[in-house]
Amino acid sequence: MTSAPARRSVRTRLAGLSIRARLMLIGLAGLAGALVIGGVLLYTVLTTSLGRSVEGTARASAEQVALFVDSGQLPDPVPVSGSQVVQVLDAAGRVVTASVTADRLTALVTPDELRRALAGERVSVPGSRSGLAGRLLVAAVGAGPSVPSGRQFSVVAAAPTADVEQSAATLRTLLLWIFPLLLAVLAVIAWRVIGAAFAPVEALRRGAERIDESSSETERLPVPPTRDEISALATTLNAMLERVTAARHKQRAFVADAAHELRSPLASMRTQLEVAERLGEGGDLPAELLADVDRLTTLVDDLLLLARADDAATTRRTSDLDVGQLVSDVARRYAHARVPVRTAPGLAGRELPTRAASADLTRALTNLVDNAVRHARTSVVLDATAVGHQVQLTVTDDGHGIPAEDRERVFDRFTRLDEARDRDSGGSGLGLPITRALLRRTGGDVRLEDAAPGLRAVVRLPRAG
Template identity: 85%
Template sequence: MTGAPAPSSARRRLAQLSIRARLMLIGLAGLAGALLIGGFLLYAVLTTSLGRSVEGTARASAEQVALLVDSGRLPDPVPVSGAQVVQVLDAEGRIVTGSVTADRLTALVTPDERRRALAGEQVTVAGSRSGLSGRLMVAVVEAGPAVPTGRQFSVVAAAPTAVVEQSASTLRALLLWIFPLLLALLAVIAWRVIGAAFAPVESLRQGAERIDESSSESERLPVPPTRDEVSALATTLNAMLDRITAARHKQRAFVADAAHELRSPLASMRTQLEVAQRLGEGGDLPAELLADLDRLTTLVADLLILARADDAATTREAAQVDVARLVTDVCGRYAHARVPVRTTPGLAGRHLLTRGSGADLARALTNLVDNAVRHARSEVLLDADAVGHRLEVTVTDDGHGIPVEDRERVFDRFTRLDEARDRDGGGSGLGLAITRALVRRSGGDVRLEAAQPGLRAVLHLPTATAGTLPRSEAGVAVDARGELLVDGKRASVERSDEDGPAT
């Protein structure tokens, strides 16, 4: 047996609605209740008032006839106005006289109804007792003695209730039609009024949604011109954003300064270790320390990249980048990788243009390929294609993949999954964070999704039409020292160890 939903379930469903909808529903519920109670009271008062009016009319007629009975001047038939019915009954309930509209053989009321009417109770009878349609409201008044014998009489006067019934029916119809229409009209008005009241809140929400890591740090929430709670909230939130911006500036300055200051002692240490290694001093210790020094140097370089990528004041000149050529050239760097790295057939001959920094995109793509090479079982596949108004660059490996719940977390800085915590075989945990930061600087984004089997990294980049930006088709190469070259120039970023992970 199933019962009604629990109140807590109704409250949960109500809580899932917007504040605007909740306020409107609560207001309409209260208004509907008030209108219902008001309509019921109006109906009750009106019908009662009309009923008493009809009863009063019948009682007045009965009293007038009773005066005639008391004075012994009762005419036959009894004169009445309109559709009223009057009968004069003796103590045994027999008809003595009556109006033209009254039956002379059958009494209009039963003895019980006559007692109730004399007691002040409102009594109605069927109009068919007097050959009329509808119902009659009865009033009974005692009269007499009319003759010297001292006999008592009862004057029964009845008036039709058609006016009361018609008025009640009309009122019911009006209430049943007007109340829903009134509620619908008020619902529309309430929805618009509440929407106008919440317009500043929606403006705040949209402004807050626009502010993200890629937004200008000077962007703030719109402050309504009013002096209400919403305006105070916007001002408070903007002050909070100012404090967050100041804290981020301090953090970036610290990271950038620390990384910059570490480069000089690291270079000095490298020089001393290389000299010691060439002179044969220290045995195997210089070689072991050089490996750790390489890892530390890469980490410092990564921190500098992140600090510059986070700095909104540091911008790269936007130019057209041939994504197909970029992917093909990056793939060429991995001719001797642990697993084969290849592109889809026909990619080299295509022209897929985006706008951004060729160095940033080359470094981002290199990080993804490094990561795929490290985790792939047999091969890594690169591809690029136009999807709608955007370009998609994919790096697919057939490795073990990443669980769904970790695919966004790995973009956080210094995030390392359980299987990659061994720093001798893993990276610094900054590769994917650098990739996302660099791609977002070019107006794109990156995400991870499942492949069958393995993992697929997808770069989303904006498209660029020919002639809108300076031509700069990015070509990637490696010089004799193993440095990354973009368009024949050394890129301003250093890449991690080829066999190290980007995550």
Template identity: 60%
Template sequence: MRTRAPSLRRLSLRARLLLIGVAGVAVALALGSAALYGVLVVTVNHTIDAEARASAADVVALVDSGRLSSPIPVAGAQVVQVVDGSGRVVSASVNADRLTPLLRPAELRQALAGQTTEVPGARAGVNGPLRVVAVRAGPAATPVSVVVALQVGDVTQSQRVLLRTLVLTYPLLLLVLAAIAWRVIGSALRPVEELRAGAERISGSGHDERLPVPASADEIHALALTLNTMLDRLDAARERQRGFVADAAHELRSPLASMRTQLEVAERLGEGGELPAELLVDVARLTRLVEDLLLLARVDSSVAPPQQDAFDVVALLTEVADRYAGSRVPVSVAPGAGPVPVRGDREELRRALTNLVDNAVRHARSRVLLAATAPAGATVLTVTDDGPGIPEALRENVFERFTRLDDARDRDAGGTGLGLAIVRELVRRSGGTVRLLDADPPPGLRVEVRFPHAR
């Protein structure tokens, strides 16, 4: 089975920008290097041809004026021959062959047509190739051809060295540019990473912090200002929502207390038959709901961290278990556990454990077991029941507010739908986490509350 290459979308923005930039630079460097090499080759060849044609023009002038000498005087390492129409060498320079023409008949025709020709240097007894030009001279009745050749071995070798240098330095230059681009892109994206880290910190802490605004007056500066403005509006809306919930819950406490008192009096006096007892159940449930709403509103609006005290959590588990001495199923603490330290708000942790035990007692078949352990680097509290449990797909949903599963919808015995939400908020305030697991052995549910180890 073939595996597909990872998509560019899976790479970080920094990596994608680097790939795009390096690819563009690579294409530009390749085109620039090819253009540079081509221009240099054309320019050098044109210079050599111009020098050869200038020398040929001087020899043509000697032929036309009848002053052609033998040997032909030349400058440098030029090879000059004057060839008649029959292919015989009429005159030549000192370093040229006086018997064999430098160019074959076909090559001579191409050179006379204006094409520059390269031939092996062995024809003139030299190393390296020769670049040859040819022009016509003399009267029309007895024309001759002036052939001028220049050694280009050193030039060809220089061109090869240049090409090899370009090919070898190309990847090294790309690596250097990629390293520089990686640093530059990282510096340019550092404000974005600071915004991301600030947003994560704000979402994790819930405090009224704001994103850092970079000093540069660019798009990231404008983005940070816009996001901070949005956070201001969200905080204002959240405060209005918290205030509404707190005010509504507070205003409901007095009429509910009055209703409960009147129903209890009516029940005691025997008025209304069974109606007061039935209504008292609903009033008690509404009272619990109001108290839970007030607690959540208080936790949501609290900016100050909870009181952090170190205490023995096993003693707290024992206190909580003693409150359920007459409950539907027995609640016990696992035996043999020594003192287990934990750091947090004792009262908030007590409320969280009480909510967990309430849920466990409501759904357990025969028992509820509390335990505390201290593995390396953590303190773990567990509340285990042998009830029907919660499907794994729904375990995260039950921590949302007003979430109640189908088997907990009994209006008389069911909860308010806020118990586990309160547990998560209270545990989070003390730096802990809570999760739901399968009981061991099954069936049942095990709630695990984990805190950092208290030193």
């Protein structure tokens, strides 16, 4: 009996296979079992039928010779057809007469075999007793007048089973060769048929994989022309995407409207606080409130920018840019930053063209540099180089870094790690999400890597020309 760990191991291996492979394995296992059972039944029925046919032929010959004995007209030698062997034995088991194919001195069967054959049992003896190859199937009937122990004579007829054995061997060979070949052919057919059946599912998977935050909001999953469960699934998923798109539109509209509406009162509050500060009204309160108003204004501007970055319908003015020049310009803006911001050697001589919105790319790079300066210990290094058909831009700092498990989470909105909990130094948690949103709508992206020590932000942009 299979142990529980072995069964779990089999289930684990099966679970690691694709549905297509599992369906094919299950189907082939069932088909193989059916073929084995059918083959065994066919072999059993055929060999049994042939054996009974040979036994029936031998019994018919014995009964015919017994009629000759009963009528007293037994010819010598006994006539037989083919390679049959016939002997007439007396009550003592001695050979009285026989066919030309039989031994006239030694009985073909032993007394026990003769008793069993007369009782109707199937008896098989070696063919060597009659000088034949293979085995002989024996049938016996009583003949002549009765004696105390039975009939006076016994007619023994035997037919060779070589043809039956040859037929059985041929059938075994055919089954052993044909079944694996048939399974292999059916496996290929099943793989193609199941693949064709799952082609719409694969199309749905590829379509769903293409749809992400940077995809067009009008993009939908392909609906198969069939009217089956897969078509219904695709229609349902497209309806779900419509609802998700509508919800995203509402969310963006709310954020944009709220941010837009908040700008006016914040501007008014700033003006009043600045006037109060100049007039000396309120003591230190106007200065303290101005810092909060500035923070709120920055947050509102970030929310408005993020909402516009998420809006696929927003038109953007793109132009050809030199990434190397852009990196150098941003580095100069941070000449008096908390830590030195410098460019890598040799950057000035590289031509790294890309096509993007200048304001978007500048804002994205500025956000990355702000983040690096905030957490660096001694320096921040900017670099850009060509990698295939892309331009790679890096911002490297020597700060405390970010654990690998958190490097993707920091791109979620309003996420601040433990080291950046302080709002005064840690920001609002929108810098990196804004950076990714701006880069993705230009066809690029950003990821974080370990710089040992420190952190490296890697930006990939499509290379122009």
